[in-house]
Each structure stands twice: as C-alpha cells, then as structure tokens.
Amino acid sequence: MSTATASPTRGTTNTGPTALFDAPGPRALSRIRWITAASVVLLVVGIVYAVYLFGVNGQLAPEKWSAFLQWPIQRYLLKGLGNTLLGALGAAAIALPLGVVLALGRLSKNGPVRWVSTGLIEFFRAMPLLLLIYIFFMALPRYGINPELYWKLVIPIGLCSGATIAEVFRAGILALPAGQSEAAAAVGMTEGQAMRYVVFPQAVRLVMPGLLAQVVVLLKDTTLGYAVSYSELQYSAKVLVASTGNLIQTYLLVTVVYILINVAISKTAEAWGRRSQRRYARAGATQVATRMR
Numbered sequence: 677m678s679t680a681t682a683s684p685t686r687g688t689t690n691t692g693p694t695a696l697f698d699a700p701g702p703r704a705l706s707r708i709r710w711i712t713a714a715s716v717v718l719l720v721v722g723i724v725y726a727v728y729l730f731g732v733n734g735q736l737a738p739e740k741w742s743a744f745l746q747w748p749i750q751r752y753l754l755k756g757l758g759n760t761l762l763g764a765l766g767a768a769a770i771a772l773p774l775g776v777v778l779a780l781g782r783l784s785k786n787g788p789v790r791w792v793s794t795g796l797i798e799f800f801r802a803m804p805l806l807l808l809i810y811i812f813f814m815a816l817p818r819y820g821i822n823p824e825l826y827w828k829l830v831i832p833i834g835l836c837s838g839a840t841i842a843e844v845f846r847a848g849i850l851a852l853p854a855g856q857s858e859a860a861a862a863v864g865m866t867e868g869q870a871m872r873y874v875v876f877p878q879a880v881r882l883v884m885p886g887l888l889a890q891v892v893v894l895l896k897d898t899t900l901g902y903a904v905s906y907s908e909l910q911y912s913a914k915v916l917v918a919s920t921g922n923l924i925q926t927y928l929l930v931t932v933v934y935i936l937i938n939v940a941i942s943k944t945a946e947a948w949g950r951r952s953q954r955r956y957a958r959a960g961a962t963q964v965a966t967r968m969r
Contacts, residue, residue, distance in 0.1 A: 756912030770834025775841030
C-alpha cells in the first residue's frame with residue numbers, strides 16, 4: 677500500500693483553497709487567464725498612449741525631471757516615505773493585537789463578550805476611515821482628547837484595520853478542522869489552552885498571506901494623512917507640486933514608489949504561502965512514512 681503526497685514546486689501556481697476563498701475550477705481558471713491577458717493588453721495600450729500624450733505636451737522634457745536629481749528634493753521625498761512607513765508600522769502595531777482580541781471575543785462562548793466584540797467589529801468595518809480621522813482631528817480635541825498629529829492618523833487606521841484583521845483571524849480559526857480542538861481536549865487541554873497552543877498558531881500560519889496583504893491596505897490608508905496635514909509621502913508630493921509646478925512628474929514618481937512597495941509586500945505574502953505549503957507537504961509525507969514502517 678502506498679500513499680502519494682502532492683508537493684508543490686517553486687513554479688507552481690497556488691490554486692488551492694484558503695481561509696478566504698475556494699479554489700477556482702478549470703472553467704474559472706480559463707476565464708481568469710483570458711481576463712488577465714485582456715487586462716494586460718489594455719493596460720499596455722493605455723500606458724503607451726499616456727506616454728505619447730506626455731511627449732506631445734512636453735511633459736517628458738529633461739528639464740521637467742532634472743529637479744528630482746537634486747539631493748534636497750530627494751531628501752524631502754525620502755522623509756515623506758519614512759513617515760509613511762512609520763505610520764503604517766504604528767497602525768499595524770494597533771491593528772494586529774486588536775484583531776486578535778476581537779476575533780477571539782467574537783468566537784467566545786460568553787454572550788456579552790461575543791456581542792461587544794461583534795458590535796465593535798461591525799462598527800469599525802462600517803465606519804468610513806476618513807470620517808473617523810476627522811473625528812480624531814476636529815471633534816475629540818473639543819472634549820479634551822487631543823493626541824499628537826501622528827496618532828490622529830494612526831489610531832483611526834489601526835481601529836478600522838483591526839476590525840478587518842479580526843475577520844481574517846476568525847476565518848482562519850473556523851477553517852481549521854474541528855478535530856484539532858477535539859484532539860487537544862482528548863489530551864487534557866482546556867479550551868483556552870487548546871486555542872493558545874493548538875488552534876491559534878495553525879490559524880496564524882494559514883492566514884499569514886492575508887495578513888501581509890492587509891499591510892498593503894495599511895500602507896495605502898496612510899495617504900489619508902493629508903486630512904490632518906501629516907507629512908507622509910502623498911502630502912509631501914502635494915507640497916512639492918505647489919513649489920515646483922511639476923504635477924505629473926511628481927505624482928508619477930510617487931505612484932511608482934507605492935507600486936514597488938506594494939509589490940514587494942505582495943511577493944512576500946506569496947512566498948510565505950508557498951513556503952507554508954511545502955512545509956505542510958513535507959510534514960505530511962514524514963507522517964505517512966512513519967506510519968508505514
């Protein structure tokens with residue numbers, strides 16, 4: 677008797693089910709490929725046409741871009757980028773622990789804890805982020821709550837993202853087989869111990885790509901810093917445009933920077949997913965080989 681264990685290779689596309697979506701079938705994969713190909717063609721045509729228009733209107737002239745070779749402007753934009761990353765880091769430091777607490781609270785068997793957690797999740801998921809930022813910036817200072825400018829941006833982003841991350845954690849926990857908790861109970865663990873040592877660590881590994889993808893959302897949310905005059909990269913670009921007049925060049929450069937950062941985070945999420953699949957495949961093959969001896 678032999679058991680075959682499929683092991684994903686480095687070049688294989690991950691189409692298996694996750695905690696967030698089901699695996700697409702053959703027809704869905706075919707449609708996805710055609711839609712992707714058509715989207716790429718349209719994107720390339722759009723970029724070529726945009727470059728043509730820029731050239732016709734003199735926006736590609738060297739003097740329009742030479743300002744970005746000057747160190748003072750580079751330093752100014754790098755400072756804005758640093759503030760963007762610092763804001764995203766602070767929001768993540770709030771969102772991740774809050775997401776864990778709310779997810780466990782919503783799964784709790786204690787009625788009041790579950791109701792409060794569910795209410796907070798639904799409230800912050802429904803609340804427009806910009807409105808919450810304005811509340812921290814203009815409304816709360818009238819009642820004596822006046823944190824520093826950095827926190828007026830970071831706390832609202834952390835609260836809204838924490839509610840979304842809570843649902844990501846909850847999906848990962850619910851996606852695990854019930855046998856995990858039952859096995860933990862069989863060896864004498866309490867429900868809390870089973871969640872802490874068995875269920876939750878596996879759920880974290882399962883949803884890690886989704887969590888890293890949420891970091892992309894956090895990074896983009898920091899662009900709302902203009903609402904509170906927080907000097908993140910987007911706001912710095914706005915100030916630079918006002919002083920140089922190079923609107924298209926400045927925002928194109930900033931757009932490229934955001935794309936590169938987001939692509940790097942997305943690739944990290946994909947690499948984590950492939951690594952987790954290989955690890956689980958090797959662990960499954962080891963267990964099968966041990967039982968066959």
